[in-house]
Each structure stands twice: as C-alpha cells, then as structure tokens.
Amino acid sequence: MSLIVDTAPSNSEAKPRRIRGLHRRRVLSALFRSDLTVAQISRQTNLRMPHVSAELKRLRKEEMVGSTGAPGARGSSIYLTHRGREAMIMDEAHRVQSCTPIPPSSNAVCMVSRDRDRLLLASTMPFNQASIAIPDRPFSNTDSSGSEGVIWVLAEVENQTHRWINPHTGKLCPKPSAAVDPAKIESFSEVDRPLCIFHARIIESGRPISIIPGTWFSPKFELARHPFSSHSESSIRLGTINPNSPPVFSPEILVVDIEGRMGRSLISRIIPDDFLVIGRVQDNKNPQSVFPLEALDNWIRLAHPRTNPSEHRRRSQALKDRISFRRRSRVPEETLRRFRLDWGDSLFENKTTHTDRLNTSNLGPRARRSLIEWAIQSNTQIPMLVEIEEDLPEHLIHDCMRHLDRGIILTHPLVDVPGVARLSADPARPLPWTRYSDPAGLSSPVRIDDGKPNQFSTIPINETELIQSRLEVQLDTSESSDPIILKSIVEMLGRDEDWANLIEAEHPEASLIATPPGLRWHRWKRIRDRVHIKWLAMIRLEDMPEYEVHELMNQTNTDMQSAYSEQFREIISENPTFAFDVRPMTPPESSTRGSSWVASRLLTFANYIPRDMVDDLKSWAIPAWLQNPPSISVDTLSAAMKIQDWGNPDEFFDEVHKSANNHPNSDLSTWSRFVRITQGRGRLTPSFSSIVIQHLPMEWYAPFSEQLLLNIIKMENWWDQTNISSIPWAALILRPKGEYHTLPGTNGLEHPGPSKDLLRRLEDSIESELGLENLEDLKLIHISDLLMALEKASTGSPPVDGKSHKMVGWLAQPLDKWPDMAHIETMQGDPLIMARLIMGRSKYAVDTRPEPYSMT
Numbered sequence: 001m002s003l004i005v006d007t008a009p010s011n012s013e014a015k016p017r018r019i020r021g022l023h024r025r026r027v028l029s030a031l032f033r034s035d036l037t038v039a040q041i042s043r044q045t046n047l048r049m050p051h052v053s054a055e056l057k058r059l060r061k062e063e064m065v066g067s068t069g070a071p072g073a074r075g076s077s078i079y080l081t082h083r084g085r086e087a088m089i090m091d092e093a094h095r096v097q098s099c100t101p102i103p104p105s106s107n108a109v110c111m112v113s114r115d116r117d118r119l120l121l122a123s124t125m126p127f128n129q130a131s132i133a134i135p136d137r138p139f140s141n142t143d144s145s146g147s148e149g150v151i152w153v154l155a156e157v158e159n160q161t162h163r164w165i166n167p168h169t170g171k172l173c174p175k176p177s178a179a180v181d182p183a184k185i186e187s188f189s190e191v192d193r194p195l196c197i198f199h200a201r202i203i204e205s206g207r208p209i210s211i212i213p214g215t216w217f218s219p220k221f222e223l224a225r226h227p228f229s230s231h232s233e234s235s236i237r238l239g240t241i242n243p244n245s246p247p248v249f250s251p252e253i254l255v256v257d258i259e260g261r262m263g264r265s266l267i268s269r270i271i272p273d274d275f276l277v278i279g280r281v282q283d284n285k286n287p288q289s290v291f292p293l294e295a296l297d298n299w300i301r302l303a304h305p306r307t308n309p310s311e312h313r314r315r316s317q318a319l320k321d322r323i324s325f326r327r328r329s330r331v332p333e334e335t336l337r338r339f340r341l342d343w344g345d346s347l348f349e350n351k352t353t354h355t356d357r358l359n360t361s362n363l364g365p366r367a368r369r370s371l372i373e374w375a376i377q378s379n380t381q382i383p384m385l386v387e388i389e390e391d392l393p394e395h396l397i398h399d400c401m402r403h404l405d406r407g408i409i410l411t412h413p414l415v416d417v418p419g420v421a422r423l424s425a426d427p428a429r430p431l432p433w434t435r436y437s438d439p440a441g442l443s444s445p446v447r448i449d450d451g452k453p454n455q456f457s458t459i460p461i462n463e464t465e466l467i468q469s470r471l472e473v474q475l476d477t478s479e480s481s482d483p484i485i486l487k488s489i490v491e492m493l494g495r496d497e498d499w500a501n502l503i504e505a506e507h508p509e510a511s512l513i514a515t516p517p518g519l520r521w522h523r524w525k526r527i528r529d530r531v532h533i534k535w536l537a538m539i540r541l542e543d544m545p546e547y548e549v550h551e552l553m554n555q556t557n558t559d560m561q562s563a564y565s566e567q568f569r570e571i572i573s574e575n576p577t578f579a580f581d582v583r584p585m586t587p588p589e590s591s592t593r594g595s596s597w598v599a600s601r602l603l604t605f606a607n608y609i610p611r612d613m614v615d616d617l618k619s620w621a622i623p624a625w626l627q628n629p630p631s632i633s634v635d636t637l638s639a640a641m642k643i644q645d646w647g648n649p650d651e652f653f654d655e656v657h658k659s660a661n662n663h664p665n666s667d668l669s670t671w672s673r674f675v676r677i678t679q680g681r682g683r684l685t686p687s688f689s690s691i692v693i694q695h696l697p698m699e700w701y702a703p704f705s706e707q708l709l710l711n712i713i714k715m716e717n718w719w720d721q722t723n724i725s726s727i728p729w730a731a732l733i734l735r736p737k738g739e740y741h742t743l744p745g746t747n748g749l750e751h752p753g754p755s756k757d758l759l760r761r762l763e764d765s766i767e768s769e770l771g772l773e774n775l776e777d778l779k780l781i782h783i784s785d786l787l788m789a790l791e792k793a794s795t796g797s798p799p800v801d802g803k804s805h806k807m808v809g810w811l812a813q814p815l816d817k818w819p820d821m822a823h824i825e826t827m828q829g830d831p832l833i834m835a836r837l838i839m840g841r842s843k844y845a846v847d848t849r850p851e852p853y854s855m856t
Helices: 022-033 038-045 049-061 082-099 261-270 295-303 309-323 333-343 365-378 395-403 461-470 483-490 497-503 508-514 517-527 533-538 546-553 558-574 578-582 593-604 611-627 634-643 649-662 667-678 686-695 698-712 729-733 758-769 781-795 808-812 831-839
Strands: 065-067 078-080 109-115 118-123 131-135 152-157 163-166 171-173 195-202 215-217 236-240 247-250 253-256 276-279 290-292 347-349 356-359 384-387 407-410 421-425 433-437 443-448
Touching: 022 038, 022 049, 022 078, 022 082, 022 109, 038 049, 049 065, 078 082, 082 109, 082 118, 082 163, 082 171, 082 195, 131 195, 152 443, 236 261, 236 433, 253 395, 261 407, 261 443, 276 365, 290 365, 295 309, 295 333, 295 365, 309 333, 333 365, 365 384, 365 395, 384 395, 395 407, 483 508, 497 508, 508 517, 508 533, 517 533, 533 558, 546 558, 546 578, 546 593, 558 578, 558 593, 578 593, 593 611, 593 634, 611 634, 611 649, 634 667, 649 667, 667 686, 667 698, 686 698, 698 729, 698 758, 729 781, 729 808, 729 831, 758 781, 781 808, 808 831
Parallel strands: 253 407, 253 421, 276 356, 276 384, 290 347, 384 407
Antiparallel strands: 065 078, 109 118, 109 215, 118 195, 131 152, 152 195, 163 171, 163 195, 236 247, 236 443, 421 433, 433 443
C-alpha cells in the first residue's frame, strides 16, 4: 500500500519543522520516493541494517511508517503514513527558507540541501527537464564564462510531481495559474513569490559538491560533464542527457533490453551502418533476407543433436547442394521437415560475414541460434547487433560478449548481465527516453538521438587515442561536432601551415590546431581576440621565443600557470642558460603579471640556474616577483629565503607582507595573515583555517594543526571542504611537544603536542554533525585514523591497521612499544606518515580521553 500522493498536509497551519538526525532523514527520504523493504532501505541509504531497523522501530511508534506485513516479517514493504509524509514536507518547507532573497533570474535554481548524492532544489519556474547542471563549488555569476575553476556536474531530476512552497512563510502553495507568469518577478511580491521544489540525484556517485544551502545559480549545461565513456572510434553514440550537454557513448559491448515494436524502431537509430544485424530490428524495412549457406553447418548440429559429426557433415553438404541447385542430393526426410519448420522459404547464398541485415522474424529458434553461432565463429572483427530472444539459451549472451570486439546484444529485461553497459526502458519517462547504465553501475536517463549519428571512421583506434592525448584542450559540444576542427585534429595536427592559413579567417581554432607547434605563438597573437582562452594551452613554452614567454603568461589563468610551471621546470633543468633568455628586460617596478610570473619561476627553480645569475635574482627577480605575485607564490617565498642576504631579514619580510596586503588573491596573503596570528595579532577562525590548509605547506602549519582541524569541523558541511580529506592529520598532530618548525617571517614555531582532551573534542564535534560511522563513507580516512590512534593510546592497547598507512596508529604510542616494522610495511601508504615512522617520531598522548566530570 502506497501513500505517495502530491497533496499538502492536512494541517495547513502546521509550522515548518526540520527533521533532526541524519539516519532518520535518510530513511524517510528513501521511503518518500517509493515503498521499500528494510534491505532496500539499507542499500539506498548506505546505513547498516541494525541502524535502519532501530530507526524504523522508532518511526512506527510515532506512526510515521507502516508495512504491508507484520513488523519484522521478511519481504514486507515499508511505506510512509500520512504523518510521515507530512513530516517530510514540513522538513522541505523549513529548509527552503534558506533560499531568500530570491533572485530575479527566470532560470535560477537554489541548492536547498544535500545528503551525499541526493539533492533538494528549488527553482523560480516549473522545472520540467530530466537533468540539471550543478556547480561543484561557489562561483561568481559576474564571470563572463562561469567556468573558471568550477566543474559543472549533471544530476538526474527524480520526481515528476513538484511542490510549490513560499520560502518566507514556509507554507505550501498551489501551482501558479497560467495567467501568472512565474518567470516575471512583477507577478509576485517578494513575500508571496513561491518556489518549485524538486529532488535530484548526482549521476556520478561520490562526486564532491561544496556549495552551501541557499546558494542560487543558473545551470550551464554546455559546461556540464557526465561520468560516462568519452568518444572513441569503437564507441557507440547513444544520445544526450540534456540537449546542450556532451553526448553519451557506450563502450564496445552494449546490452539492450527494450521490448516492443517502438523499442525496436528506437534501437535502429543507434545501429551504425557498418554493423551486421541478426534480429528483428529492421523487419519493417528489410522483410526478406538472404542467409549464408555456411550457417546450415551449425543448424544441422542443433536439428540432430544425437547424430554423430560425420553424419552432420554429410547431411549439411547434401542440404547445401540441394538448396544451391548444384546437384541432386539425397536429404533425409526428417532433415527436410525440420528445415522447413525452422527456415520456411528463406533464401540462401554463399557469403562471408560482412555488413548486412539478416531479418530473423520468420525463423525458428534453431535457425536463429545457428545464425548467431555462425557469425561469432566466422569473423569477430565485424561489429554486430545480435538479438537473443527468450527462447534461446542464455549462454549465447556470454558467448557474444567473449568473442565480439564491438557489438550490441538485444535481449529481454529478465537477463542479468553484470559488469556490462546496458540500455533499458526508463520507468519514469516514455521513449525516446531510456535508462543507460555503464559497466561501473552508474545510471542516467538518456534521450536517444534522432537520425543515424553513428558513422565509424577508418582511423585505427590506437592512432585516434594518440591524437586525443596530444590535444591539450577540452572540446565542447559544438567543437567536437565541427567537421573542420575534427579534420584538423585527425589529418592536420601540427602539420600543415598552408591549410591553416586558408581557414584562419573562418575557423581560427582549427587553424591553430593545424599550425606547426613552432609557429602557433605567432598565429595566436592574430586570433586571440576571436577564440576562447583555453586554446592558449596549445602553445608550449619550448615552441616559442624565450623572450616572449612573459607576454604569453600575461594572458593565462591560474590553472594554465600550474601546467606552464611544470614545463618551465623541465626546460630549465635540461638547459640552465634558458634562464638568461627568458628573463624580461623590464625594471622591477614596471613588471606585468607575466614578468612577475617569470621572476617567481626563476626564484623557485634557482637551484638549476647558473651561479653568475644569483645576484640578478636578488636585485631584479625578488622585487619583480613582489610587484605582481602569482596566486601560487609560497613556493617562491621558500626559494627566495635561500638566496636572500640575511643582513636585514626584517626588511625583506616587510616587503613581502606589503605585497601580500596589496594582492589578496595571492597565497602570500594567506601566509601573511597566518604569521600575524602566530604572533598574537589575529584570531584563527574556522573559515580562515580552511584557507590555510588549502594554500600553505603542511610543515608550516603543523604546530597549529590541532586547532585548524577543530576549527574546520565546526563549519557547516565541513566534510566537503577542499583538502580536508587529503591531509594526514595524524602525522601533523601526533608530534612531540617542543618539536621545532620553520615558518618564514618568524623565529620558528614549537609544536605543542596533542591536547589531552583532543579525542573527546573530536568525537563530540563529529558525532553531533556527521556521525563517526560515516567518516570512511566520505573518504575521511585520515581523520578516522587519527581517532583510532588516540582511542587505542587512551586505553593502552596496540593500534589496528590504519586506512591511510598500515602503521599510522603507532604515532600515538611510545617508541619502546613499537614493533619491528618490515620495510615493505613502512614504505606503503601516505608519504608524510611514512617519513614520520622512518624517523621514529611519535607522541604518546597520555590520558587523551579525560576522566568524566565530577558532579560534586
């Protein structure tokens, strides 16, 4: 019995109330979507069965759920009662209050809440699309492209019935009438303007999203990415998740289980023209087929299973002679009778496997099976579509998967074939919408393309992969379908300047691709105002004049600078004289962004530079770098300290602090503020703690690592913070008291050692927000290992194997308790933990769990 109806709660005056407890909300949310068994709830919520059962028991007592059988009966379905459904709607009404103020944009969407891959969203208009593009982090809507530093991911819109809620009052509203245009802000006062509430699921399971509830954004489908296979010469184009997003391609083998005549018509659209088709897919277009005589060898064996092989060969040859009229041959009557039953009046000829349409509509099971076996035995290099109906043995599916290099297997929905791409009917949407699942189990609705998009090139697969790997630019949807750009990649990549000159006016991107690498910089200077900045990545430092590198760097963004920094290091390590040629001839006070970047790289890689250039680094490179420091500059600060004359270090650091204050987007600003905090001239806030771990080296902030971690876990959705899951907290916090650490701009810092009550404070904070059992599910293994190490040290028991490093728990134990560690055990895992173990640097945190407070 299901109570899923889209009605408002009976108590219209009910006050919005948030559901407290992560387990409770996950269980109710799962049942809000559909009726489920206890095992299904456990799988969908990623909660253990005892936790689900305990929560359901509490919900039954509160009359929020019911079941189709007695409580605890195996296989009975659990459903939401009216009270449970009302609680979920009131929870949504409470959460949607974070969406104020409402922007005037007609296509704006708000992130209401997120739990793992499940999203609750609100929009200013009815959202009727099958998918939505979500930014993975906050971004500025004023950015011209909206893509810098932001990755857009696709999410499937789940429920087709939407609710309208007023975010100011928290009450449900009727759907706006047709006379009221919800796209026009003047249709509502700010107080009365309702929002359309709907649910979505991130297609790429486990994808981190760090935008906070209440964030508004406009979906950019043209920038969105999906997690499925990218295009290759052996892949099969299926369709799109959204008309503006990249197409979806299946891998080499695809299982299709869409039934019915409309389903077969749909499948005919995705079959490439060079496929051999054995099935009823094309029966309306090709009713009469000519079958290969060689298939009768397999048919004879199936028609007479108890006859010996020599008799099989004799009867097969006689039957083929009779059909081809080569000579009169005596064929047993039982063979002719079975032949007419299976093949009817079919036509035959001598033929090899090639592109063809073999319509099996009027054939018997043995005839259809013999054709399939003939095809996969004859030439598996030819791509095929094979229809395996219910009256054929299931092992034929596995035979096709083993022998075919590329193919489509059309079967019925009851066949379970794990680990292979599958295309099925979408239960929530009509054709041409289908549901595609890749071999890893990720699924999404996909709209099958109109027409016949699958035309395979004759370019070898290996050569295509090589070309794609050399192209350092990600093509968007329009570029990947532009025939001129594709021609330039496939045929002209860096090889034809004359052709590039001819097409430069109309196709500047293709002309840049076709231009030889050594000439691309000169072409770029002509076309840079007509193409996207991403195409600058086609130019490598080694292929351009050294004295113009600073001009190129004037045009780059932060992501490009990281890639060019690695190219810079490779060149200068092989050719130290490159430093003299690349150095801009501009005074430090006139340094542009590009000149400052070159100066910062010369300082960073000073160990490769000839000694006679060191004085120039001191007099020119340091002030030039500080004039416009790049966003990533802390590595330069470390290098500059090594070559600086230490007669007056305070003067040097004063200049760095001054530059940091003038350039807040540089990580020097983070360093400057952190130094002031260590000197007692500032406070370490949670938000700044998150910035510190993103931008500063770990050894610089190790003495403050405990305070940083405790600050960060106070933040909302702290588990989504950048870098929180990649930092080896145990190796930073579990250090001996008094250990010295260098921090530029200070006299050094002493590590305070872990606090005695650290374990309790961590457990209390994590349990209240997230739950300790969810740490590993969110890949927070470093925090989980720290808690394990502190827990075992507090009880005096040996640690268990860690997740980030097998021996990490011993960092909280005294050295005399350490076991003999095998070399292979020590050398596997996080490198910083490995280094601490090799040095034998541990800290035994005595009484990490304090005694209970006395009430007297």
